[in-house]
Amino acid sequence: MRPAWLDRAAIAERDMTGADGAALRLEGVSRAFGGLRAVDGVSLTVQAGERRALIGPNGAGKTTLFNLIAGAVPVSAGRITLFGRDVTRMAAHRRAALGLARTFQVSNLFPALTVLENCLLAAQGLHPAKLAMHRPLSGYRELHARAHATLAAVGLEGRARVSARHLSHGEQRQLEIALALATRPRLLLLDEPTAGLSPAESAQMAALLGRLDPAMTVLIIEHDMDIALELARAVTVLHYGRVIADGTREAVKADPLVREIYLGA
Amino acid sequence: MSAEFWITQTFNGLSYGALLFLLASGLSLIFGVMRIVNLAHGSYFMLGGYVGLSVVWRTGSFLLALVAGAVAIALVGMAMERLFLRRLPGQTLGQVLMTVGFALIFQDVALLVWGGDPYTIPVPAMLQGAVATGALRFPTYRIFLIVVAFVIGAVLWLALDRTRAGAMIRAAVDDAEMAAGVGIRVPRLSLGVFALGAALAALGGVIGGGFLGVYPGADFEVLPYAFVVVIVGGLGSLPGAMVGSVLVGLLDNFGKALFPELSYFTLFAPMALILALRPTGLFGRV
Amino acid sequence: MRGPVAAAAVVVAVLALIAPLLPAYPLTLLTQVVIVAVLAMSLDLLLGYTGLPSLGHAAYFGAAAYAVGILATERAAGFVTCLIAGLVLATATAAIFGVLAIRAVGTYFLMITLALGMVVWGLAFRWVSMTKGDNGISGVPRPDLPWPGSLWSPLPFFYFVLVAALMAWLVLGVIVRSPFGLTLKGIRESESRMRALGYNVWLHKYLAFVISGFFAGFAGILWAYYNGFVSPVDVQLVTSVETLLMVALGGPGTLAGPALGAAAIVFLKNFVSVYTKRWLLILGAVYIGVILFAPRGVVGAFTRGHRS
Numbered sequence: 001m002r003p004a005w006l007d008r009a010a011i012a013e014r015d016m017t018g019a020d021g022a023a024l025r026l027e028g029v030s031r032a033f034g035g036l037r038a039v040d041g042v043s044l045t046v047q048a049g050e051r052r053a054l055i056g057p058n059g060a061g062k063t064t065l066f067n068l069i070a071g072a073v074p075v076s077a078g079r080i081t082l083f084g085r086d087v088t089r090m091a092a093h094r095r096a097a098l099g100l101a102r103t104f105q106v107s108n109l110f111p112a113l114t115v116l117e118n119c120l121l122a123a124q125g126l127h128p129a130k131l132a133m134h135r136p137l138s139g140y141r142e143l144h145a146r147a148h149a150t151l152a153a154v155g156l157e158g159r160a161r162v163s164a165r166h167l168s169h170g171e172q173r174q175l176e177i178a179l180a181l182a183t184r185p186r187l188l189l190l191d192e193p194t195a196g197l198s199p200a201e202s203a204q205m206a207a208l209l210g211r212l213d214p215a216m217t218v219l220i221i222e223h224d225m226d227i228a229l230e231l232a233r234a235v236t237v238l239h240y241g242r243v244i245a246d247g248t249r250e251a252v253k254a255d256p257l258v259r260e261i262y263l264g265a
Numbered sequence: 266m267s268a269e270f271w272i273t274q275t276f277n278g279l280s281y282g283a284l285l286f287l288l289a290s291g292l293s294l295i296f297g298v299m300r301i302v303n304l305a306h307g308s309y310f311m312l313g314g315y316v317g318l319s320v321v322w323r324t325g326s327f328l329l330a331l332v333a334g335a336v337a338i339a340l341v342g343m344a345m346e347r348l349f350l351r352r353l354p355g356q357t358l359g360q361v362l363m364t365v366g367f368a369l370i371f372q373d374v375a376l377l378v379w380g381g382d383p384y385t386i387p388v389p390a391m392l393q394g395a396v397a398t399g400a401l402r403f404p405t406y407r408i409f410l411i412v413v414a415f416v417i418g419a420v421l422w423l424a425l426d427r428t429r430a431g432a433m434i435r436a437a438v439d440d441a442e443m444a445a446g447v448g449i450r451v452p453r454l455s456l457g458v459f460a461l462g463a464a465l466a467a468l469g470g471v472i473g474g475g476f477l478g479v480y481p482g483a484d485f486e487v488l489p490y491a492f493v494v495v496i497v498g499g500l501g502s503l504p505g506a507m508v509g510s511v512l513v514g515l516l517d518n519f520g521k522a523l524f525p526e527l528s529y530f531t532l533f534a535p536m537a538l539i540l541a542l543r544p545t546g547l548f549g550r551v
Numbered sequence: 552m553r554g555p556v557a558a559a560a561v562v563v564a565v566l567a568l569i570a571p572l573l574p575a576y577p578l579t580l581l582t583q584v585v586i587v588a589v590l591a592m593s594l595d596l597l598l599g600y601t602g603l604p605s606l607g608h609a610a611y612f613g614a615a616a617y618a619v620g621i622l623a624t625e626r627a628a629g630f631v632t633c634l635i636a637g638l639v640l641a642t643a644t645a646a647i648f649g650v651l652a653i654r655a656v657g658t659y660f661l662m663i664t665l666a667l668g669m670v671v672w673g674l675a676f677r678w679v680s681m682t683k684g685d686n687g688i689s690g691v692p693r694p695d696l697p698w699p700g701s702l703w704s705p706l707p708f709f710y711f712v713l714v715a716a717l718m719a720w721l722v723l724g725v726i727v728r729s730p731f732g733l734t735l736k737g738i739r740e741s742e743s744r745m746r747a748l749g750y751n752v753w754l755h756k757y758l759a760f761v762i763s764g765f766f767a768g769f770a771g772i773l774w775a776y777y778n779g780f781v782s783p784v785d786v787q788l789v790t791s792v793e794t795l796l797m798v799a800l801g802g803p804g805t806l807a808g809p810a811l812g813a814a815a816i817v818f819l820k821n822f823v824s825v826y827t828k829r830w831l832l833i834l835g836a837v838y839i840g841v842i843l844f845a846p847r848g849v850v851g852a853f854t855r856g857h858r859s
Contacts (some may be wrong), residue, residue, distance in 0.1 A: 061743060070767065071746075072743060072746065072747070078763065091751075092746040092747060093748075093749050093750050093751050096747060096748060097749050101747070101748075103745075108743060108744045108747075109744070110736070110737050110740035110741055111740060112736075112740055113733075113736060113737070113740060117733060120730075121733055121737045121745070123736070124730050124733070124734070124749035125750055127730075127746075128728045128762075130730050130731065130750065131730055131731055132731060133725070133726045133729045133731040133732070134725065134729065135725070135729060137730045137732070137733055140730065143730070179744070179748065183748060183749060201581070207779055210771040251790050259599050278855065296658070299712075300658055302658055302661050304788075306793070349839065352843065356842075357657060357658055357661060358604045359799075359842045361604070361606070362795060362796055362799060362838050362841070362842050363838060365789075365792045365835075366836065366838025366839040366842070367835065367839070368834040368837075369832070369834055369838065370831070370832055370835035370836065371835075372831055372835075373829055373835065374832070376831075377829070409637075463794075479572060485787070485788060485789065488788070489665070489669040489788070491668055491671075493669075495662070496659075496662055496663065496666055500659070500662075502659070525677065525682075526677055526680060527674070527677070527678065529669065529670060529672070529673020529676070529677055530670060530673060530674060532673070533667070533669065533670040533673065534664060537651050537667070537670075540654075540655070541650075541651060544654050544659065545659070
């Protein structure tokens, strides 16, 4: 029998999660902009493999919370643990290296580059080849294969040679997902993937999200409740920067406070 | 080194700092409101000096030279802003190259009109001579320069702090978009700030012409000083321009006196240090 | 990708073939174009690919030129010593300045690189015991190398410069087509997305800054030998800005474009100064005209036209 430290599956398993199986743990996380507490003492645990929706009215602090988790904005207070490691002070790119990927509410692409180049950048982001200067990128078969596979997965295969700025809005939202997926994340933060999409496009997006690898942990901000609740069984409700409800979708739906302030019932 | 050396050099440094303040305060405000890196700002200084020179030659009035230099160059600055720079909103590189283009044109025009010889602007009799205390002599003209800079600094400070236009400028420095959102007419404000900045630089040019002289190449010689002041003090900050000017004036003077060969290095090394500690300058905000 | 490479190969071949037919003055100008083209391409790595508008690029160019000038005259140092010293000094200067400049973004970056460039200019101007100040260092001897023909004659020297520039261009061409090159373009397009994808943006910008300084130094070495004279003019702000104009005129992010931009500016400066004393006026008007009428550069306008 091989020793445990050689067992790659076991290492991967241990690596996936913290000691208690959490992919992400927030403890009292706060962020103030001037006098405004955009995120105010949020504590939250997302288990490995869990799909959780983050909902709340506009200005509830959802995107700020994503920025804090991803490291784009430093926290004012609190602690963030990713796969069992304290990442509170860790730079964004190092969090990505731990297996965290995110999408942006307003598409954040590389507009002058082709769709394929966009995906190649995502594919090489965590690859040692990204620092290689001595041979052309076209020689890296593995990166190209991964980029093409990701494009196929989101249905943009036929648009590989088009500049990202010439894509339709719906296609840009698909590329936004592709960039996150090409890094092969273990934890995926989706910030309103259907923002600005027509109902037909939204349905397409929902189908795409439904096909995501079930082993991937997903935290999704979504205004379309149908899509959010179809994808996620667990729901956290944010209001003025605070968590006001947290539980299964049924429990949250039944929560009187949530119904009052969010569902408007 | 005697005490006299230190006092004299400090005085010279302060007076040079006063000149730098006239130059840099306008650059800083222009940057703050419009985010434009104006490489023609040194040209305003040089052209102001030349216009002042011609006026003194014709009329013999130093006061008229100050006014004429400031007004003429303010008009030049306004024309540049209104007719050219306004077409390039947000294009940092385009603005830089365009202002360099103007700087080259101004350089050539100055050469065409005033020739290549250096001149000194004749100073009125009441500003000549020096105030002597013991073995120390303080040239009256440099005292005059410090007083002018001090008064202008105080007026600018009060204007920014107390007047409606000042409040609008402060709002635009903070966030031009938001300022436009609350009804401030940013284009008009930009034009005014550009005129003010150009006029202040030209004023510096006329006064500087009285002891540094007016000569080809003065434009690109003073420009880096103005930039260092603004970088050290923080872009768009009047107190920053004040502190930065005094600091740079002193550093430059002592550098030149103590380490003549490394004088630029003694000026820029502290700047590098400040940047390493505070990338936005002493009074700058992110 | 094949197209530009083939076109550039044709241009280089044509240059090599017509050079023997040219009289001395045009050949000397052409040599100057080739050297300045290397400088423009080195800046393009920063401006066009990484999106960093450096206003102090002459510093690295000049640092290397001064290293060669001082070593070749006072120490009678050989070619290899001068080459290594020039590259090391330029790269080290870029490595130090980069630490200070890369933290800054946008306009701050412009101003800081400008001020840092002035440090080098100030040293060149004032450190008279080392640099001879405003007089500059004259009489820099061209090296005695196993080369077909003496480097003192225009034609062999032109071929020498052409081969050196070709090497620099090939290396830069490989870099911009490598994964690292794509990373630089990604940084130009969106730094925040690059961070989210796991890139250490600071590190990549810093590397680009240092590499760019290295190649600017390479051009500076050729320049010192070409001119036989090194002076504060080589490190002054106007030289930095002129290089920016070449890149902007030729089309940032194309390598070949900045080389064309270099050719246009060098020829313009020299021809206009033959016919009129007012060449500064005309050069200034060119700056303004380029920005108003061809903001994306000539080559950029062409390639965009092809694709759409």
